[in-house]
Amino acid sequence: MSAQTTAKPSIIIDGVKKRFTLNHAFSLKDTMVSWIKRRKLTSEFEALKGLDLVIGEGESVAILGLNGSGKSTLLKLVSGVMEPDEGQVLTRGRVAGLIEVGAGFHPELSGRENVFLNAAILGMKKHEIEARYDEIVAFSEIEQFIDQEVKHYSSGMFMRLAFSVAIHVELDVLLVDEILSVGDAPFREKCRLKFEELSARGKTLVVVTHDMEMVRELCTRGIVINKGNLVYDGEIEGAIALVDK
Amino acid sequence: MSEPVTYTRDLFSDVPRSDFDTPGKSRGLIDVVRWRYLLSLLVRTGVTTRYRNSVLGWTWSYVRPAAQFLVFWVVLGIFMNLDRNVPNYAVYLFSGIVVINLFSEGFKNATTSIVGNAPLVRKVFLPRQLFAVSAIIVSFVHFLPQVALLLLVCLLMGWIMHVSILGVLAIFAAMLIVMLFSLGLGLFFGAVNVRYRDAENIVELMLLLATWASPVLYSWTYVQDAVVDRLHWPQWLVDVYMLNPITHGVELFHFAFWRPATENLVAGAGYVGDQMMAIPPGLAWNTLWTFLIALGTLLVGQLIFRRLEGRFAQDL
Numbered sequence A: 001m002s003a004q005t006t007a008k009p010s011i012i013i014d015g016v017k018k019r020f021t022l023n024h025a026f027s028l029k030d031t032m033v034s035w036i037k038r039r040k041l042t043s044e045f046e047a048l049k050g051l052d053l054v055i056g057e058g059e060s061v062a063i064l065g066l067n068g069s070g071k072s073t074l075l076k077l078v079s080g081v082m083e084p085d086e087g088q089v090l091t092r093g094r095v096a097g098l099i100e101v102g103a104g105f106h107p108e109l110s111g112r113e114n115v116f117l118n119a120a121i122l123g124m125k126k127h128e129i130e131a132r133y134d135e136i137v138a139f140s141e142i143e144q145f146i147d148q149e150v151k152h153y154s155s156g157m158f159m160r161l162a163f164s165v166a167i168h169v170e171l172d173v174l175l176v177d178e179i180l181s182v183g184d185a186p187f188r189e190k191c192r193l194k195f196e197e198l199s200a201r202g203k204t205l206v207v208v209t210h211d212m213e214m215v216r217e218l219c220t221r222g223i224v225i226n227k228g229n230l231v232y233d234g235e236i237e238g239a240i241a242l243v244d245k
Numbered sequence B: 001m002s003e004p005v006t007y008t009r010d011l012f013s014d015v016p017r018s019d020f021d022t023p024g025k026s027r028g029l030i031d032v033v034r035w036r037y038l039l040s041l042l043v044r045t046g047v048t049t050r051y052r053n054s055v056l057g058w059t060w061s062y063v064r065p066a067a068q069f070l071v072f073w074v075v076l077g078i079f080m081n082l083d084r085n086v087p088n089y090a091v092y093l094f095s096g097i098v099v100i101n102l103f104s105e106g107f108k109n110a111t112t113s114i115v116g117n118a119p120l121v122r123k124v125f126l127p128r129q130l131f132a133v134s135a136i137i138v139s140f141v142h143f144l145p146q147v148a149l150l151l152l153v154c155l156l157m158g159w160i161m162h163v164s165i166l167g168v169l170a171i172f173a174a175m176l177i178v179m180l181f182s183l184g185l186g187l188f189f190g191a192v193n194v195r196y197r198d199a200e201n202i203v204e205l206m207l208l209l210a211t212w213a214s215p216v217l218y219s220w221t222y223v224q225d226a227v228v229d230r231l232h233w234p235q236w237l238v239d240v241y242m243l244n245p246i247t248h249g250v251e252l253f254h255f256a257f258w259r260p261a262t263e264n265l266v267a268g269a270g271y272v273g274d275q276m277m278a279i280p281p282g283l284a285w286n287t288l289w290t291f292l293i294a295l296g297t298l299l300v301g302q303l304i305f306r307r308l309e310g311r312f313a314q315d316l
Helices: A028-037 A070-077 A110-119 A126-138 A154-167 A185-200 A210-220 A236-244 B029-032 B036-049 B057-077 B090-118 B118-123 B128-154 B163-194 B200-215 B220-230 B236-242 B247-269 B282-310
Strands: A009-023 A042-056 A061-063 A086-091 A095-099 A171-178 A204-208 A221-226 A227-236
Touching: A009 A070, A009 A204, A042 A086, A042 A204, A061 A210, A061 A236, A070 A086, A070 A095, A070 A171, A070 A204, A095 A154, A095 A221, A110 A126, A110 A154, A110 B036, A126 A154, A154 A185, A171 A185, A185 A204, A185 A210, A185 B029, A204 A210, A204 A227, A210 A236, A221 A236, A221 B236, A227 A236, B029 B036, B029 B128, B036 B128, B057 B090, B057 B128, B090 B118, B090 B128, B090 B163, B090 B200, B090 B247, B128 B163, B128 B247, B128 B282, B163 B200, B163 B282, B200 B247, B220 B236, B236 B247, B247 B282
Parallel strands: A061 A204, A061 A221, A095 A171, A171 A204
Antiparallel strands: A009 A042, A009 A086, A221 A227
């Protein structure tokens, strides 16, 4: 038995199917017109077609695949934003998602207020945020602008702060979706080191990205999804080779 | 190390099933208590950013009800002479309007709260009821200055000499009933609004009717007279009318503010107008019934909300 299978599972995805119903008619008029023309009102789209996956504690896993293969849907199911239609998703410990950081930022509030608001949205308690506040601001390197309204921030500053909040959340499982591509080179390097540190502390990392360099450095296991099916699960190099070709 | 993981083995051999959570399972309103810190931040954000970038700022919280009040008072009170039949009509009017405003504001904002927070709902899992609850609390914060104004006017009219403990209790009962009711309706329409934006328009329509469906501009005795005495319809229609939680909230506010404030006026020497109409029958019992109705609305709203919640992220 390999090291992976003996690790305690952290995320279990068991026969998960996810369907989206696409509506073609929204109003009563559209519905009548479609009905007269005998056109279908809705069509189904299966984003995940029965996925089985076990991710062990402390693993760093990259989920790869082309656009529309169902990667983000999978991550949304793990984070709890969506529910599977069939099968079950189970997680152990605190799950935090870096799924589009800054979603909870309010442009009219100052950087400081936004740190508290966003950390609370990600599930942190008041004393936890207070304890980590200095660390969060230091990591973002925007101390001198922290009392300004966020709407005056440049997109880079905004991203740094948002990312900094998200990465300092107390967690056991970290979901990362496509945010590694933003920021300048020094900040990206800093983020990478932070991920490595989390990984070294035994946190589970699930990364969805198209940035193969980052994946190669961070992850040990690669999973390739194609059109809602699992097509590869194993060593990272194999996964990258499969996607890149 | 790198060989594919096999799934044939028992998934829960190392860690028991009970250690796992199902992501996205919320416990409804109970979760709101656990996330109270975020709730307090959402309320603070809602209150502080509302009048950001406006010169008059919080004054708008007074201007709107003041304008509303003036229109009704001039048209109905003076032009249409309701002033004559209901003593101290201005206070009567205003104590009803503040209740309607609390309800409208809370209900409307709770309905749009889920769609208004779409970026968050789509990306982060958190109890979505928080948005509706915070909308109600924000509307309550905006309602307080209006009550303060009402109280000030009543105090000037000798309210303190005639108010009873029951009157003070009535204030709190009214606020509780109206807020529970608007939260219940807000949860229901907020959840429906995600899929069918018609909900917003239906709510607008309901709010338009709410002012007229409660004895804000007129007295409840008009309804009694019209329905039973003139139309000879059964009495239970009036009873149903009185069981509307908003109607009851308005009546409780009349009982708490307008009545004590008007005693001096009608008892004063040289007063020639009408006396105050009777307190609606069963005001105490109706408080219990309307409280239960509001609570029931909240439970149903919560049930529907939780039923639809799973689809929010994909429907937005």
